[in-house]
Amino acid sequence: MLKWDVGFDLIHILLFLIPPYVANAAPVVLGGGAPIDLGRRTWDGRRILGDGKTIRGLVAGLVAGFTAGFVEAYAVGEGTLLTIAILSSCGAMAGDIIGSFVKRRLNVERGRPSLVMDQLLFIVLAIACAYPVLSVQTPDILLPESVLFILLFTYVMHRAMNIVANRMGLKKVPW
Numbered sequence: 001m002l003k004w005d006v007g008f009d010l011i012h013i014l015l016f017l018i019p020p021y022v023a024n025a026a027p028v029v030l031g032g033g034a035p036i037d038l039g040r041r042t043w044d045g046r047r048i049l050g051d052g053k054t055i056r057g058l059v060a061g062l063v064a065g066f067t068a069g070f071v072e073a074y075a076v077g078e079g080t081l082l083t084i085a086i087l088s089s090c091g092a093m094a095g096d097i098i099g100s101f102v103k104r105r106l107n108v109e110r111g112r113p114s115l116v117m118d119q120l121l122f123i124v125l126a127i128a129c130a131y132p133v134l135s136v137q138t139p140d141i142l143l144p145e146s147v148l149f150i151l152l153f154t155y156v157m158h159r160a161m162n163i164v165a166n167r168m169g170l171k172k173v174p175w
Contacts (some may be wrong), residue, residue, distance in 0.1 A: 002148075004023075009140050009141075009146075012138055012141060013141055013146055013150060013153075015026055015033075015072055015076070015081060016084060016130070016134070016138065016141050017069050017123075017150065017153075017154070018072060018085075018090065019065040019066070019068040019069040019072070019084070019085035019086075019088050019089050020065060020067050020070075020088040020091065020122065020123060020126035021092075021101075021154075022064045022067075022068040022089075023061040023062060023063065023064055023065025023068075023088075023089035023092045023094060023101075023160065024092045024093075024122045025058075025062035026060045026061045026063075026065070026096075027054070027056075027057030027058070027060055027061045027096075028170050028171060029060075029170060030056065030057065030064070030106070030163055031054045031057025031060060031061075032054055032056055032057065032062035033045075033054050033055060033056040033057075034054060034055050035049065035050065035051050035053060035054055035055070036049055036051075036053045036054060036058060036061060036097070037049040037050070038052070038056055040104075041044070046104045046105065046107070048101065048104065049097060049100045049104065050100060050103055050104060050110050050162060051110065052100065052110050052123035052135070053096070053097055053100050056081055056144075057098075058093055061089070061092070061093045061096075062089055062090065062093055062147065064089075065086075065088070065089025065092065065093075066082075066084060066085060066086055066089055068085060068089075068090075069070040069081055069082045069084065069085015069086060069089065070082055070085070072085065075083070079128075080133065081138045082132050082139070084130050084133050084134065084138070087129045087130040087132075087133060088126040088127070088129060088130040089126070090126070090129055091122075091125040091126035091128055091129030091130060092122040092123065092125065092126040093122075094125050095122035095123070095124060095126065096122045097127030098110055098119070098121060098125070099114065099116075099117030099118060099122070100117075102117055103117055112171075113124045115155075117158065118158070119154065119155050119158040120151060120154060120155060120158075123151065123154045124151075127141075127147070127150070133166065145154075150151055163175055
């Protein structure tokens with residue numbers, strides 16, 4: 001078992017962040033194909049999620065996040081990291097899907113930015129889903145200063161990586 005220090009611990013935070021970041025990024029590269037909502041609409045006449053959320057992207061995100069967690073757990077020798085990776089990757093993908101659902105209800109066009117739903121909801125749900133294990137195994141990650149760091153770091157990284165992906169032709173918009 002890893003010994004977790006009390007307080008702000010950058011290494012543990014980065015180990016936590018890698019799987020949900022990988023899960024969130026993988027659909028940009030590996031996604032495409034049939035949309036998760038299969039073209040269906042809700043009570044308001046709008047698509048449930050839209051064409052940007054695909055089955056292949058969801059599966060790719062989950063597999064990539066789980067794989068990142070497996071590599072971490074193996075490299076560090078701590079199986080709990082795999083459990084945290086699975087939970088946080090599921091949370092990241094759920095956050096992305098929920099954000100898309102809410103954006104469709106608010107009539108936000110596909111590809112239009114939304115600070116909370118695009119840059120932060122995936123990591124908030126990653127933390128929430130992994131909370132049961134984090135609270136026991138790595139409570140330092142849940143300290144207010146750690147969460148604030150995670151949110152600020154995620155915002156900056158998300159913006160930077162989207163600009164890079166846009167310039168590489170992987171994304172149509174830089175947000």
